[in-house]
Amino acid sequence: MAVLTAPALETAGEPTTGNKATLVVLSGDMDKIFAAFTIATGAAASGMETTMFFTFWGLQAVRKPVRTGRSLFGRMLSLFLKDINGIGPSKLNMGGLGRWMFKKMMKAHNAATLPELRQAAIDLGVRMLACQTSLEVMEFSRDDLIDEAQEIVGVAALMELAAQSKFTLFI
Amino acid sequence: MDAVNGELKAVKADLSLDLKGLLCPIPVVKMAQAIKTVPIAGIIEATATDPGVMADIPAWCRTTGQKLLSMERRDKVIRFVVQRVK
Numbered sequence: 001m002a003v004l005t006a007p008a009l010e011t012a013g014e015p016t017t018g019n020k021a022t023l024v025v026l027s028g029d030m031d032k033i034f035a036a037f038t039i040a041t042g043a044a045a046s047g048m049e050t051t052m053f054f055t056f057w058g059l060q061a062v063r064k065p066v067r068t069g070r071s072l073f074g075r076m077l078s079l080f081l082k083d084i085n086g087i088g089p090s091k092l093n094m095g096g097l098g099r100w101m102f103k104k105m106m107k108a109h110n111a112a113t114l115p116e117l118r119q120a121a122i123d124l125g126v127r128m129l130a131c132q133t134s135l136e137v138m139e140f141s142r143d144d145l146i147d148e149a150q151e152i153v154g155v156a157a158l159m160e161l162a163a164q165s166k167f168t169l170f171i
Numbered sequence: 172m173d174a175v176n177g178e179l180k181a182v183k184a185d186l187s188l189d190l191k192g193l194l195c196p197i198p199v200v201k202m203a204q205a206i207k208t209v210p211i212a213g214i215i216e217a218t219a220t221d222p223g224v225m226a227d228i229p230a231w232c233r234t235t236g237q238k239l240l241s242m243e244r245r246d247k248v249i250r251f252v253v254q255r256v257k
Contacts, residue, residue: 038195038196041196041199041200042195042196042199042200044203045196045199045200045202045203045231046199046203046231046234046235047203047234047235047236109194110192110193110194111194112193112194112196112197117196120196120197120200123204124200124203124204
């Protein structure tokens with residue numbers, strides 16, 4: 001009988017706390033994703049080892065602009081999901097008009113765009129994880145996510161990180 | 172560099188950054204990236220216009236252990252000098 005050896009039987013664990021920050025990103029609204037990337041880049045820039053865990057609607061922030069889904073419902077859902085350029089604000093979106101207006105205003109005031117902020121987070125070494133269960137339920141494959149966010153984990157991995165972090169935010 | 176500010180001693184900067192017009196969090200992101208490009212004890216001088224910088228750069232220096240040598244605001248332009256400690 002073949003014997004499977006787990007790659008990581010090491011259970012001693014890492015130190016209980018480190019200079020870490022963890023952000024759980026559940027929301028898929030432009031404003032909330034903006035806050036999430038601002039805090040994540042700020043934490044990383046301040047020398048914290050920063051991780052973002054994307055789940056449910058939040059996966060849109062790291063989704064490629066592709067069609068997803070296998071079943072009828074999965075493919076229907078795909079029609080309503082966006083990528084980082086397509087998500088609208090949580091209030092006043094008005095069928096996309098709000099998104100357009102906020103993008104204009106952010107540009108007028110020289111604020112960084114969402115794709116720029118996400119790239120800054122990547123450049124600063126922010127680790128991006130995706131939720132296994134959300135991927136299953138929403139019928140995304142790993143390849144539907146940007147290359148930097150293809151590390152798929154579950155809640156126990158998140159708990160380990162949260163326990164080691166100075167703060168954990170749920171956005 | 173403009174060292175003609177009377178009381179300010181002239182420091183020779185290893186790097187000059189123009190952060191004018193940029194909003195939070197980009198000035199801090201740029202500083203975090205820039206500090207790695209100068210040697211220990213190296214100096215970055217920067218100009219910015221986001222008023223949030225007045226609070227953010229001192230806080231960033233405290234959390235990352237870098238040294239803020241000076242910071243002054245004239246009209247809308249904030250000029251600050253940071254020395255890399257580690």
